[in-house]
Amino acid sequence: MTSGLVLLGRLALIIGLLCLCIAPFAFSPARLVLLTQALTMLSLAMLWNLVAGYGNVMVIGQHAFVGIGAYAFYGFAMLAGWHMAVALPAAMTVTLVFGIVVYAMLYRLRTAYLAVGSWVVAETLMLVASRLPGFGGGSGASLPASLLRTLGARAPERLSTIYILVLVVTVLTFALIWMLMRSRIGLGLAALRDSEEGAAVAGVNTRLVRAACFILAAPIVGLVGVLVTLQKGRISPVASFSMLDWTIYVLFIVVIGGLGSLEGPIIGTLVFFLLRELLQDYGTLYLITLGAMSxxxxxxxxxxxxxxxxxxxxxxxxxxxxxxRTGDLP
Structure with missing residues (x-):
């Protein structure tokens, strides 16, 4: 019975992926927007789960890298005039550099000190972004139509292109985390998740595996920030560095679904968007329900x-x- 349920669950994952692949041809634009948002949140949830759930680095400042990716992309694409294909990896590189710097600042902190420290860094970067010349100040700036038209001549085409990009990033993020967890570093992360002291006694270099997952996640979060910018068509300090959208909601998704698992963020994302669609017309009841459920x-x-x-x-x-016992996959 248990094996049958596991097979059904795995079949459901495969069918779900196939449905996501045909979504641009089968769903209305409104549904496609909803799926794009859900996949964006799923990517961020998987990355925060990698850092906090496996790496035991309890940060609440992930939104900093979303904003850095967004602003770096705007700077390269608009101010420097680079092609989008060049500006996108350049934005990821900038986010990677910031990830290394931020980790160097925070790696000695633990528990509440780490959480508060990461939040302070994120809010400081948001304030810096609001003062950058050429980026629209506190109100932000919009992407020009000429840049958006490279994604498609008409709005439905652009929507489909952005959805495909988000889907590819989500699938690659899932595959990357899966491969990482199957590696030697993944064994260390699994041990660290279960017991930090036990992992250290067993010979795991806890500092190295923490740094690896934090620094690996940073440029991918920055890439998600670029995709968020393409979805919204603009950057702004409040939206690009939104703690509520890119950290608090992500924490809810991971906590509800299950910290330290690959399946948890998927379940949490489904629950989050189901509640959002059912309760969004009831104002604060939506947020109250999320908090109570957490x-x-x-x-x-x-x-x-x-x-x-x-x-x-x-x-x-x-x-x-x-x-x-068997040598087979469980």
Missing amino acids: IVIVLFAPKGLWGLARRKLGRDLVPLTHDP
């Missing part, structure tokens, strides 16, 4: 909804290790 999960199911499901199934839908 508290209940933290108190009674600290490993999230996927933790409850895995307790019944006894294994993951996306295997990360080999079963030592």
